Amino acid sequence: MTERQPGFATRSVHAGQDPDLQTGAVVPPIHMATTFLQDGVGNLRGFEYGRTGNPTRQRLAECLAALEEARHCCAFSSGMAATAAVMMLLEPGDHVVLTDDVYGGTYRLLDAVLSRFGLRFTSVDASDLAALNAACEPSTKLLWVESPTNPLLRVVDIAAAAHIAHEHGALLAVDSTFASPALQRPLALGADIVVHSSTKFLGGHSDVLGGAVLTSDDSVAERVRFQQNAVGAVPSPFDCWLLLRGIRTLEVRVRRQSESALTIAHWLLEHPLVQRVHYPGVAADGARSLAERQMLGGFGGVLSFDVSDAHRAKEVLAKLRLITLAESLGAVESLAESPALMTHASVPEEVRRKAGLSNGLIRLSVGLEDVDDLIGDLDQALD
Numbered sequence: 001m002t003e004r005q006p007g008f009a010t011r012s013v014h015a016g017q018d019p020d021l022q023t024g025a026v027v028p029p030i031h032m033a034t035t036f037l038q039d040g041v042g043n044l045r046g047f048e049y050g051r052t053g054n055p056t057r058q059r060l061a062e063c064l065a066a067l068e069e070a071r072h073c074c075a076f077s078s079g080m081a082a083t084a085a086v087m088m089l090l091e092p093g094d095h096v097v098l099t100d101d102v103y104g105g106t107y108r109l110l111d112a113v114l115s116r117f118g119l120r121f122t123s124v125d126a127s128d129l130a131a132l133n134a135a136c137e138p139s140t141k142l143l144w145v146e147s148p149t150n151p152l153l154r155v156v157d158i159a160a161a162a163h164i165a166h167e168h169g170a171l172l173a174v175d176s177t178f179a180s181p182a183l184q185r186p187l188a189l190g191a192d193i194v195v196h197s198s199t200k201f202l203g204g205h206s207d208v209l210g211g212a213v214l215t216s217d218d219s220v221a222e223r224v225r226f227q228q229n230a231v232g233a234v235p236s237p238f239d240c241w242l243l244l245r246g247i248r249t250l251e252v253r254v255r256r257q258s259e260s261a262l263t264i265a266h267w268l269l270e271h272p273l274v275q276r277v278h279y280p281g282v283a284a285d286g287a288r289s290l291a292e293r294q295m296l297g298g299f300g301g302v303l304s305f306d307v308s309d310a311h312r313a314k315e316v317l318a319k320l321r322l323i324t325l326a327e328s329l330g331a332v333e334s335l336a337e338s339p340a341l342m343t344h345a346s347v348p349e350e351v352r353r354k355a356g357l358s359n360g361l362i363r364l365s366v367g368l369e370d371v372d373d374l375i376g377d378l379d380q381a382l383d
């Protein structure tokens, strides 16, 4: 009989988090050392220098790999550092196909930084598989999708996108930040690489920046590790420890956030001032059933909705009392923001408009407060 793999919640609490061997401390210590004793030149006890590897970072990587069911994980200092590490696997002249509804910083990285090093990219609505396929060129080496997307919460068919990528000889990378491994495992669906901004649901408390690249491809993992050591975007041991602490409650947090987000999405749908609600749980039939198949028992803690224009969006955001007006998402406290004016301001207005991102859009990250209190706050702000 094959041994049953521990469930997701069990892995969140225990993977990479065995008690300290030496002292028995139930919470593993933070190893701050930047360099490690060698028993003779090159004779290491597992670690050499803090940029190359660190015991606390290794525990975090082990935990994240167990959650994503990946063979390898490389933990980074931010989601953008993780994203850049994947993009930097490419060569000048290579082409990337990018979801058009993508985190503004990812667009900016390609548009304003990596284009200077010869990378080319095309933005496309990746939830439209025919368009995704048509955007691929002979020099396409990477398809980069988010699912659900930021900020319009579109669901991309990951298995189909992987098929398209592989037919074109390209890799599929999925930024799975909005789902977190509690709700989605892209590698099991055929993706080659998963990226997280662990600043969000994984950390969960708005107090740590982090990122991760996960893969079961040995060659990709080796190149990402080499690149990280060469470039140096490593997280501090304390940040790794904070992430491990946050991850211990990931499953319960995301379950509760998903339940509250669904309740709020239904409430917003009935509100006369709300023109559209973007959330996989209330999406049109096709998108909702894809999300039900692809996501694991919830649609996530982020939703967005349209009010008439940027002026009205600013008014509503200013009137919120309990929900904090701030960028970021996935934390215990609810946060709201205007993508057009804040997180996605670096995407040119025309590109935003083409992707369907209106100036009146408000993105809401649902925290762990009582859902009635959150609805009460939205009610008075929309009044």
Ligand SMILES: Cc1ncc(COP(=O)(O)O)c(C=O)c1O
Pocket (backbone or CB within 6 Å): 078, 079, 080, 081, 103, 105, 146, 150, 175, 177, 178, 196, 197, 198, 199, 209, 210, 211, 328
């Ligand atoms: C989907 C997504 N990917 C990547 C990032 C970048 O992560 P970080 O802010 O940790 O660099 C963000 C940040 O908001 C994001 O929302």
